[in-house]
Amino acid sequence: xxxxxxxxxxxxxxxxxxxxxxxxxxxxxxxxxxxxxxxxxxxxxxxxxxxxxxxxxxxxxxxxxxxxxxxxxxxxxxxxxxxxxxxxxxxxxxxxxxxxxxxxxxxxxxxxxxxxxxxxxxxxxxxxxxxxxxxxxxxxxx
Numbered sequence: 221x222x223x224x225x226x227x228x229x230x231x232x233x234x235x236x237x238x239x240x241x242x243x244x245x246x247x248x249x250x251x252x253x254x255x256x257x258x259x260x261x262x263x264x265x266x267x268x269x270x271x272x273x274x275x276x277x278x279x280x281x282x283x284x285x286x287x288x289x290x291x292x293x294x295x296x297x298x299x300x301x302x303x304x305x306x307x308x309x310x311x312x313x314x315x316x317x318x319x320x321x322x323x324x325x326x327x328x329x330x331x332x333x334x335x336x337x338x339x340x341x342x343x344x345x346x347x348x349x350x351x352x353x354x355x356x357x358x359x360x361x362x
Contacts, residue, residue, distance in 0.1 A: 221251055221259040223270075227285045229253065238290040240278055242297020246271035247278050250293075273302070 221229070229235050229251075239250040248269050249261035260269040261281075272278035282290065 222262055222264050223281065223285070224264075226251060226261060230285055230287060235287070238282060238287055240275065240290065240292050242294040243271070244296070244298055245301035246273050247275055247297070248272075249278060249282065 226235070226249075234254050236252040236254050238252070241248045241250045248271060251259045251261065253259065262268060263270050272281075282288075
C-alpha cells in the first residue's frame, strides 16, 4: 500500500491500526485494515516495502496522513544494522551536485561582474571574428 493508498484507506475508515515494526536497521509500517488484511507501506513506484532508517521520518509520514496513534514493535530491530538505501546515496549525490552548481554559479557571476566592471573599451563582435579569421588563415598558410 502506497502513502496515497494509505491516506485514502484511512480517510475512508478502512484502517484499523498501524504498527511501526523494526526490521534489521530500519522500520516498516505495518497496516491492519478493517477487512482483516494486513499490508506494508510500500514505495511509490514498486511493491517493495518502504523502509525508514529514521523513526522520526516514519512518524512524520503517519502524522501527515492523520494517523496519530499506533503500536510499536522493536523486537526485530537491530540499531547496529545501519540502513543505507539508494535514496540516501542519491540524496547525498544530489546535495554534492547542488553545492557544485552553486559554487560554479557564484564563480560565473563573479566573472561576469568583473567583465562588466572592466574599464577597458569593448571590442565589437565582428572585429573579434575578423581577427580570429585572420589568425586561422595565417596558421593555415604556414
